[in-house]
Amino acid sequence: MAHDTLWGVFPLLRFTIFDKDNWEWFDDPKIMSTSRATVGLRDTLIENWRNLPQMDVAYAAFEQVEGTKVRSYTLENETAYLINESPKFFNHNALEIATALTPEQADTFYAEGMNREIGDILCDTFGIERLIDFRIEEVDQFENDYFFVAKAALHEKGKGISKDRTFVYGFTRDVTERIWWILLPIILLLLASLV
Secondary structure (H helix, E strand, C coil): CCCCCHHHHCHHHHHCCCCCCCEECCCCHHHHHHHHHHHHHHHHHHHHCCCCCCEEEEEEEEEEECCEEEECHHHHHHHHHHHCCCCCEEEECHHHHHHHCCHHHHHHHHHHCCCHHHHHHHHHHHCCCEEEEEEEEEEEEECCEEEEEEEEEEEECCCEEEEEEEEEEEEEEECHHHHHHHHHHHHHHHHHHHC
8 A cells, every 4th residue: 555545654544443445534536446456456466477477567547537538647656556565576667668669659558558569569678578568447436436447468579468367346435525424523522521
């Protein structure tokens, strides 16, 4: 969990009344949904692809803004942070990708995902044999529920994307507006105890 979220700064707070795993009381629900999906996929890859040595990862994250899929640097940052927590992965950031690809190829990579040509160029540039295309996408937002999916596809140099693909959902219910119904009585009791 990133240090810039409430749970990252105060991890023991989870053991208080705010222990509903998928309810978000304080932080941005899009960030928390992304975190849940990323951690779930990261752990699934470690468990299921354990025969691979350290895995190189190129990642992208997208959210919905007024019904349009838009690249989100904030969600990419959260994704990179959480992937990088495990030494099993080595992140290749947007600057490395932009350096390796032409602007048109970079646009294709971010818009459509990794194809064989782009994957081979990235593998050659990074000096590796395989690369994971790791993507986070907002699937839906219904009322106060946020749904994200994390996808991973393994690209092997000279072969393209293999059939090894993995998907994990992350979701969060935004209940930030309810926090005052919990904090107000606590504050009032605190003030009453001081009087």
